[in-house]
Amino acid sequence: MPDMPPLGDTGLAFVRHDxxxxxxxxxxxxxxxxxxxxxxxxPVRRRTLEILLESHKAMGAYDVLERxxxxxxxxxxxxxxxxxxxxxxxxxxxxxxxxNAFAACMHPGEAHVPVxxxxxxxxxxxxxxxxxxxxxxxxxxxxxxFVIERxxxxxxxxxxxxxxxxxxx
Amino acid sequence: MPDMPPLGDTGLAFVRHDxxxxxxxxxxxxxxxxxxxxxxxxPVRRRTLEILLESHKAMGAYDVLERxxxxxxxxxxxxxxxxxxxxxxxxxxxxxxxxNAFAACMHPGEAHVPVxxxxxxxxxxxxxxxxxxxxxxxxxxxxxxFVIERxxxxxxxxxxxxxxxxxxx
DNA sequence: GTTGACTTGTTATGCTATAACATACGATAT
DNA sequence: ATATCGTATGTTATAGCATAACAAGTCAAC
Ligand SMILES: [Zn+2]
Ligand SMILES: [Zn+2]
Ligand SMILES: [Zn+2]
Ligand SMILES: [Zn+2]
Numbered sequence: 001m002p003d004m005p006p007l008g009d010t011g012l013a014f015v016r017h018d019x020x021x022x023x024x025x026x027x028x029x030x031x032x033x034x035x036x037x038x039x040x041x042x043p044v045r046r047r048t049l050e051i052l053l054e055s056h057k058a059m060g061a062y063d064v065l066e067r068x069x070x071x072x073x074x075x076x077x078x079x080x081x082x083x084x085x086x087x088x089x090x091x092x093x094x095x096x097x098x099x100n101a102f103a104a105c106m107h108p109g110e111a112h113v114p115v116x117x118x119x120x121x122x123x124x125x126x127x128x129x130x131x132x133x134x135x136x137x138x139x140x141x142x143x144x145x146f147v148i149e150r151x152x153x154x155x156x157x158x159x160x161x162x163x164x165x166x167x168x169x
Numbered sequence: 170m171p172d173m174p175p176l177g178d179t180g181l182a183f184v185r186h187d188x189x190x191x192x193x194x195x196x197x198x199x200x201x202x203x204x205x206x207x208x209x210x211x212p213v214r215r216r217t218l219e220i221l222l223e224s225h226k227a228m229g230a231y232d233v234l235e236r237x238x239x240x241x242x243x244x245x246x247x248x249x250x251x252x253x254x255x256x257x258x259x260x261x262x263x264x265x266x267x268x269n270a271f272a273a274c275m276h277p278g279e280a281h282v283p284v285x286x287x288x289x290x291x292x293x294x295x296x297x298x299x300x301x302x303x304x305x306x307x308x309x310x311x312x313x314x315f316v317i318e319r320x321x322x323x324x325x326x327x328x329x330x331x332x333x334x335x336x337x338x
Numbered sequence: 339g340t341t342g343a344c345t346t347g348t349t350a351t352g353c354t355a356t357a358a359c360a361t362a363c364g365a366t367a368t
Numbered sequence: 369a370t371a372t373c374g375t376a377t378g379t380t381a382t383a384g385c386a387t388a389a390c391a392a393g394t395c396a397a398c
Contacts, residue, residue, distance in 0.1 A: 011313030042376070061354070074378045081355065082377080097266040098321055100354060100385095115306060117315045128313065133305040137284060137324055140299040144180030145329030146286045152267055154321045155306055160314030211345070230385070243347045250386065251346080269354095269385060339398105346393070354385065361378070368371080 011117070012106065013056035013126035014159040023053040026106060030092045033109045039090055044073050048083035049104060052093055056124045058101035096125060098154045103127075115153045121162035180286070181275065182225035182295035183328040192222040195275060199261045202278045208259050213242050217252035218273060221262055225293045227270035265294060267323045272296075284322045290331035 012022065030049055034041040051067045052059060065080035073079055084102050087093035092108050095101075096116055105114070106127050115130040133153055141148050181191065199218055203210040220236045221228060234249035242248055253271050256262035262273050263283050274283070275296050284299040302322055310317050 010309075011315065014313060014315065040376080044377075076379055077355070078357095078379085079377075097323075115309060117310055117313075117317070119315070120318070126313070126315070128306075128309040128315075130305055130309040133302055133309070136299055136302040136305050137297075137322070140179075140284060140297040140302070141286055141324065141326065144183060144286075144295070144297065145332070146180065146183065146288075146295070146297075146324075146326055147332065148286070148324040148326040149289070150326075151324045152321060153306070153323075154266075155310065155315075155317040156319050157310065157315055157317040163314070163316060209345080213346075245348055246386070247348085247388095248346075341396105341398080343396090344394085346391100348389105348391075350387105350389085352385105352387080354383100356383075357381085359378105359380085361376100363374105363376075365374090366372085368369100 010129050011126045013124045014117075014119070014161060019055075022106075023050075026104065026108065027053055030090075030108045033092070034090065037090070039086075044068065044079065045083045045086050047071055047073070048080070049087055049092055052087075052102060052104035056103070056106075056126065058096045058099050058103040058118075058123075058125050060099075060101045064102070094127070096154060097152050098156065099125075113151065113153070116155065117159070118154060118156045119159035119162055120156050121158055124159060126159070179298050180295045182293045183286075183288070183330060188224075191275075192219075195273065195277065196222055199259075199277045202261070203259065206259070208255075213237065213248065214252045214255050216240055216242070217249070218256055218261055221256070221271060221273035225272075225275075225295065227265045227268045227272040227287075227292075227294050229268075229270045233271070263296070265323060266321050267325065268294075282320065282322070285324065286328070287323060287325045288328035288331055289325050290327055293328060295328070 027049060031041060047068065048064055051064055061077065061080045061084055064084065065075065065077060068080060069075040084093060088095055088102070091105060093102050093104050094114050096103055096118070098118065103125050112129060113131055113134040115128045115133055117126045117128050130153070134151065137151060138148055196218060200210060216237065217233060220233055230246065230249045230253060233253065234244065234246060237249060238244040253262060257264055260274060261277050262271050264271055265285055265287070267287065272294050281298065282300055282303040284297045284302055286295045286297050299322070303320065306320060307317055
């Protein structure tokens with residue numbers, strides 16, 4: 001694969017790339033990770049992850065549900081919410097609170113602080129590497145004796161492609 | 170005021186302090202700011218800010234609404250949402266997405282990147298100063314050509330008081 | 339006093355999320 | 369084998385969050 005970005009594939013979402021390979025690879029890593037942990041990657045859960053991996057956009061639970069229904073799974077909200085909850089717990093997906101939506105994790109198994117860059121034009125969501133963001137937050141918190149357990153760090157703005165295009169996609 | 174924290178009152182929410190003074194002062198600054206800008210601080214809007222300022226907790230729109238109703242304002246959701254929207258636009262309140270709730274800004278008029286520390290035990294929310302958090306985010310974004318417009322940075326964890334108490338408050 | 343911009347009230351609806359219970363499945367132990 | 373137990377899924381019902389759209393009131397400028 002000659003014109004793929006290097007392994008530090010930050011912001012891959014905003015770069016033209018072989019997404020089918022990208023998705024397949026991430027799914028494989030997720031499977032391996034689940035196996036190694038003894039977590040049960042059941043059909044609904046795996047299908048839910050596949051659906052999230054179809055694009056670098058975030059999906060609402062009800063959108064995921066629609067897709068699951070089409071595949072013959074139960075058609076009530078808990079079906080989607082439970083599968084998504086499992087994926088989030090396993091670090092295979094992230095919840096994007098700003099969008100009330102979920103996105104597949106592009107770095108499953110790698111220790112990383114998810115920082116999301118959300119393009120307001122094309123709706124793509126990239127997971128940026130920002131370990132120093134977490135460092136800065138820990139420092140600020142520590143200065144007042146607060147101990148951080150979990151974080152949500154999200155930013156909306158415009159991706160390189162959309163800033164280039166007048167009309168955007 | 171001898172035992173008040175110094176002006177860099179970060180994490181004030183987690184420190185015992187003269188909150189009535191804290192609230193009155195913040196409200197006064199908000200009023201001044203609105204005046205200076207020609208923004209219309211109408212009765213509902215001002216009352217909404219007062220309600221948010223009653224504590225350092227975040228409040229859901231429907232909780233705010235209940236209070237507004239008790240004061241004789243309209244009792245439909247848009248009444249609360251519109252007032253809250255105004256306050257957020259004017260930088261007098263912040264939306265805490267993780268909680269689907271709103272909190273008064275404790276630094277109105279000061280340029281600041283809101284970083285919220287949310288205690289899972291006592292529900293208090295502090296606005297920490299973390300300009301280097303924004304710096305780190307901008308750097309990460311810039312490295313892939315993304316331009317950040319707005320951010321949500323939130324952390325849940327435990328505040329100093331709650332870590333000290335076995336049973337918490 | 340009429341116009342026009344803005345604010346508030348009100349109706350109605352849509353979207354997001356979870357509690358609670360029933361059923362099915364799969365592994366383990368007797 | 370079959371009883372048992374934990375886990376996963378299906379299903380019903382409801383709770384919680386948010387906004388569109390229109391009507392009615394307010395206020396200042398012309
Ligand atoms: Zn991809
Ligand atoms: Zn991730
Ligand atoms: Zn205070
Ligand atoms: Zn603030």
